[in-house]
Amino acid sequence: MNDETAVRPQHTIDDVEIQEWLESLDSVLESSGPEVAAEILERLRAHATVNGIDLPFSANTPYANTIPVRLQPLFPGDQELERRIKSLIRWNALAMVVRANRVEHNIGGHISTYASAATLYEVGFNHFFRARTEEFEGDSVYFQGHAAPGIYARAFLEGRLTAHQLENFRRELKPGGGLSSYPHPWLMPDFWEFPTVSMGLSPLMAIYQARFNRYLENRGLKPETDAKVWAFLGDGETDEPESLGAITLASREKLDNLVFVVNCNLQRLDGPVRGNGQIIQELESAFRGAGWNVIKVLWGSEWDPILERDTEGLLVKRMGEMVDGEYQKLVVSSGAYVRETFFGTDPRLLKLVEPLPDEALRRLRLGGHDPRKVYAAYKAAVEHQGSPTVILARTIKGYGLGEAGEGKNVTHQQKKLNEDELREFRSRFGIPLSDQDCIDVPFYRPPEDSAEIQYLRSRREALGGYVPQRKARAKPLIADHDELFKEFLEGSEGREVSTTMAFVGMLRKMLKDPEIGKLIVPIVPDEARTFGMESLFRTVGIYSSVGQRYEPVDVNTLLYYKEARDGQILEEGITEAGSMASFIAAGSAYATHGINTIPFFIYYSMFGFQRIADFIWASADMRTRGFLLGGTAGRTTLSGEGLQHQDGNSHVLALPVPNLVAYDPAFAYEIAVIIQDGIRRMYKDGESIFYYLTVMNEPYAMPAMPGDVKDGILRGMYRFRKAANAKAKLRAQLLGSGAILNEALRAQEILDSKYGVAGDVWSVTSYKELYKDGVETERWNRLHPGEKPRVPYVTECLADAPGVLVAASDYLKTLPNMIGKWMPRHLAALGTDGFGRSEGRSSLRDFFEVDSRFIALATLHELFADGKIDRGVLDKAAKDLGIDTEKPNPVTF
Numbered sequence: 001m002n003d004e005t006a007v008r009p010q011h012t013i014d015d016v017e018i019q020e021w022l023e024s025l026d027s028v029l030e031s032s033g034p035e036v037a038a039e040i041l042e043r044l045r046a047h048a049t050v051n052g053i054d055l056p057f058s059a060n061t062p063y064a065n066t067i068p069v070r071l072q073p074l075f076p077g078d079q080e081l082e083r084r085i086k087s088l089i090r091w092n093a094l095a096m097v098v099r100a101n102r103v104e105h106n107i108g109g110h111i112s113t114y115a116s117a118a119t120l121y122e123v124g125f126n127h128f129f130r131a132r133t134e135e136f137e138g139d140s141v142y143f144q145g146h147a148a149p150g151i152y153a154r155a156f157l158e159g160r161l162t163a164h165q166l167e168n169f170r171r172e173l174k175p176g177g178g179l180s181s182y183p184h185p186w187l188m189p190d191f192w193e194f195p196t197v198s199m200g201l202s203p204l205m206a207i208y209q210a211r212f213n214r215y216l217e218n219r220g221l222k223p224e225t226d227a228k229v230w231a232f233l234g235d236g237e238t239d240e241p242e243s244l245g246a247i248t249l250a251s252r253e254k255l256d257n258l259v260f261v262v263n264c265n266l267q268r269l270d271g272p273v274r275g276n277g278q279i280i281q282e283l284e285s286a287f288r289g290a291g292w293n294v295i296k297v298l299w300g301s302e303w304d305p306i307l308e309r310d311t312e313g314l315l316v317k318r319m320g321e322m323v324d325g326e327y328q329k330l331v332v333s334s335g336a337y338v339r340e341t342f343f344g345t346d347p348r349l350l351k352l353v354e355p356l357p358d359e360a361l362r363r364l365r366l367g368g369h370d371p372r373k374v375y376a377a378y379k380a381a382v383e384h385q386g387s388p389t390v391i392l393a394r395t396i397k398g399y400g401l402g403e404a405g406e407g408k409n410v411t412h413q414q415k416k417l418n419e420d421e422l423r424e425f426r427s428r429f430g431i432p433l434s435d436q437d438c439i440d441v442p443f444y445r446p447p448e449d450s451a452e453i454q455y456l457r458s459r460r461e462a463l464g465g466y467v468p469q470r471k472a473r474a475k476p477l478i479a480d481h482d483e484l485f486k487e488f489l490e491g492s493e494g495r496e497v498s499t500t501m502a503f504v505g506m507l508r509k510m511l512k513d514p515e516i517g518k519l520i521v522p523i524v525p526d527e528a529r530t531f532g533m534e535s536l537f538r539t540v541g542i543y544s545s546v547g548q549r550y551e552p553v554d555v556n557t558l559l560y561y562k563e564a565r566d567g568q569i570l571e572e573g574i575t576e577a578g579s580m581a582s583f584i585a586a587g588s589a590y591a592t593h594g595i596n597t598i599p600f601f602i603y604y605s606m607f608g609f610q611r612i613a614d615f616i617w618a619s620a621d622m623r624t625r626g627f628l629l630g631g632t633a634g635r636t637t638l639s640g641e642g643l644q645h646q647d648g649n650s651h652v653l654a655l656p657v658p659n660l661v662a663y664d665p666a667f668a669y670e671i672a673v674i675i676q677d678g679i680r681r682m683y684k685d686g687e688s689i690f691y692y693l694t695v696m697n698e699p700y701a702m703p704a705m706p707g708d709v710k711d712g713i714l715r716g717m718y719r720f721r722k723a724a725n726a727k728a729k730l731r732a733q734l735l736g737s738g739a740i741l742n743e744a745l746r747a748q749e750i751l752d753s754k755y756g757v758a759g760d761v762w763s764v765t766s767y768k769e770l771y772k773d774g775v776e777t778e779r780w781n782r783l784h785p786g787e788k789p790r791v792p793y794v795t796e797c798l799a800d801a802p803g804v805l806v807a808a809s810d811y812l813k814t815l816p817n818m819i820g821k822w823m824p825r826h827l828a829a830l831g832t833d834g835f836g837r838s839e840g841r842s843s844l845r846d847f848f849e850v851d852s853r854f855i856a857l858a859t860l861h862e863l864f865a866d867g868k869i870d871r872g873v874l875d876k877a878a879k880d881l882g883i884d885t886e887k888p889n890p891v892t893f
């Protein structure tokens with residue numbers, strides 16, 4: 001072993017050899033083009049593998065811009081004017097936050113997110129985002145929630161928002177109105193379209209929005225267009241599992257109408273996203289691996305001549321070596337530091353920048369701050385075909401804030417700037433304000449006839465109008481659908497069916513209706529068979545953008561698995577989140593597309609609110625319409641499945657959503673009344689509400705509607721069956737819901753036949769509606785003490801109903817308890833608090849103490865407490881009914 005081999009590894013690559021390979025590739029590229037070059041590389045790779053060369057897989061490309069300078073299009077706009085407009089927006093966005101926090105300490109707001117994303121948005125606004133017009137459906141833009149100040153500041157320059165509104169940023173309750181912190185269609189229904197601020201939701205919603213747009217086209221509900229869905233994400237946001245959770249759907253569906261823009265400022269709230277790694281490379285490999293078109297926009301134009309001099313590829317190699325933590329510091333450091341730390345690792349690198357003074361090194365911009373690079377990426381994205389595009393744009397968080405926070409770990413929370421910092425920001429962006437004026441941070445809008453305002457307006461005119469803008473564009477439905485639902489009011493004539501089957505029957509009929517049939521969008525996460533919906537597979541088909549490329553294994557059966565391009569069912573596979581995103585897209589199409597699609601999303605009820613409540617909250621914010629159906633619902637009605645499946649929670653979890661109307665119906669006619677009325681309220685009257693209905697799988701005979709009880713069904717309760725002997729001395733009112741209503745009916749018989757207690761049975765269809773009515777009434781009375789007090793509906797129902805009160809449902813006891821205070825007497829509440837069990841229905845109802853025996857016993861206990869019966873009767877009843885009074889408490893067991 002000589003000295004040479006001691007210091008050099010044996011197989012060091014010869015630089016000259018490498019150079020020869022590179023040159024020959026260059027010559028192929030020049031003479032035959034990139035496709036041939038790619039083919040050669042592909043063949044080489046295959047050849048290498050066959051010959052036993054182990055090539056590690058990497059979906060990464062070098063740490064460089066994806067679009068080479070020679071393929072970069074000319075920038076079509078007036079760069080200088082666009083820069084000035086952007087500077088004004090930067091100023092006003094900052095002013096909004098600073099002013100708001102001067103008036104009210106800690107009112108919050110974000111400066112640094114928009115500061116880093118300004119170029120990404122402005123290139124979009126000036127050249128890409130097309131508005132919704134009569135002729136064109138427009139692009140859908142999901143703005144990053146924390147960038148809202150910038151979007152408001154632009155709307156201010158556009159003359160769409162007033163200085164008064166900006167002044168009241170985060171002060172929505174001020175006279176004359178203010179602006180909501182983040183994009184909330186609920187709060188600003190003419191402005192914001194998509195709620196994005198709970199991070200991770202919007203990327204997933206955007207994917208399903210893009211897919212739903214294709215669904216509408218393939219089903220002939222809207223013409224094919226090249227409208228795009230743009231989703232702006234933070235790089236930190238991509239850690240949310242929902243952000244990347246559906247990216248393979250986007251590529252599988254070839255959603256080239258979808259563009260993600262990830263603002264890679266390498267920071268999140270607390271610090272770096274990947275201090276010890278490279279978030280951009282990590283995202284690139286995830287997206288490329290999933291089949292997306294990935295465009296990296298890392299380096300600004302100032303780097304181009306340096307890169308051109310780098311014939312050996314050393315600079316790109318060096319760029320790929322640094323971890324994000326180092327970069328975070330580098331990009332806000334002095335030119336001397338950049339020279340020493342970044343270029344100083346190799347004399348050849350130093351040589352590349354020898355001609356440049358330190359100041360020039362400090363001013364080397366990142367790609368996401370260079371409109372020419374961003375424009376090139378956007379243009380490539382909108383022209384790209386066959387797959388979705390993600391743009392990974394490198395920026396600096398808090399760009400332009402200087403000492404006030406540029407690139408610093410605290411920058412996300414920065415809301416205040418001192419006088420010097422304000423002056424510096426003003427000077428850096430050339431805002432025409434004096435040293436004195438600028439410390440007041442006034443909003444600044446140049447005159448209407450200024451070049452800036454004229455340019456900005458003309459660009460928006462060319463793109464069809466303003467973005468964002470929201471408008472409910474669909475025309476209301478006309479029919480009342482009485483005929484459609486009539487048959488379901490008549491009962492099943494003794495045939496035992498479940499409420500799920502009854503609902504599916506209605507769905508089948510709705511799908512055939514001339515007015516709403518086409519508009520129905522059944523959505524199911526791989527549970528159609530569970531709910532007995534498989535007959536719909538063949539009749540309306542399962543949506544598939546490619547039709548059916550195979551002969552289904554069950555083609556010879558009546559109910560075969562039929563996929564079709566114009567299939568109506570969205571069979572989403574096992575993703576409640578994805579299904580919910582489809583629900584949101586379909587239920588908001590009345591605004592996004594002017595189409596009244598009516599989604600029915602049916603799922604395993606335990607995996608609804610419990611799993612995807614934040615999406616449900618977002619859909620409420622977005623004024624989504626439609627029906628959520630919690631199938632196989634009820635803690636004791638779903639037998640066998642056990643703790644993680646049996647749902648006794650969802651009606652409690654439905655309580656907080658203000659515009660969600662929730663029902664736990666027992667009978668087919670109740671469902672019919674609720675759905676018919678829901679369609680009227682949402683699609684004829686245009687109410688911004690949506691519905692949650694639980695449906696069960698326990699079969700029983702469906703009775704006919706007992707008279708006209710529609711009003712009671714909708715308001716939350718009605719008397720289903722009166723006591724046979726109204727004159728009896730012992731009286732009771734039994735409240736039952738959903739499948740437990742039958743237990744109350746059986747208890748009514750037990751009480752009557754064995755104990756001489758005459759009970760009325762009420763169907764409580766919605767504790768939520770009763771509660772809402774109760775608190776509303778209380779509030780009105782409190783605020784109007786001089787007027788005749790109003791009476792809560794539940795009080796009114798029970799006013800003349802004698803006897804003790806007992807309520808039982810398949811959900812937590814808190815539901816009946818929350819209306820107890822409006823009852824004329826004490827209410828005994830039975831419910832299913834606790835963990836479910838793998839058991840049969842009757843054992844479960846015994847375990848949770850909600851069956852007819854426990855309802856009877858609770859009634860007797862109330863009578864005993866009232867002094868109407870003796871203790872002996874009670875004790876004997878427990879024995880006769882077979883109730884173990886020492887049984888474990890299901891709540892804690």
Ligand SMILES: Cc1ncc(C[n+]2csc(CCOP(=O)(O)OP(=O)(O)O)c2C)c(N)n1
Pocket residue numbers: 112113116146197198199200233234235236237238263265267268269273397412
């Ligand atoms: C689900 C959720 N969790 C936490 C937050 C609070 N939050 C707001 S912004 C932010 C950091 C954002 O970082 P990044 O996504 O990188 O965006 P940037 O501001 O850097 O562009 C956090 C944690 C949130 N809005 N949503």
Ligand SMILES: [Mg+2]
Pocket residue numbers: 234235236263264265266267268273397
């Ligand atoms: Mg970030």
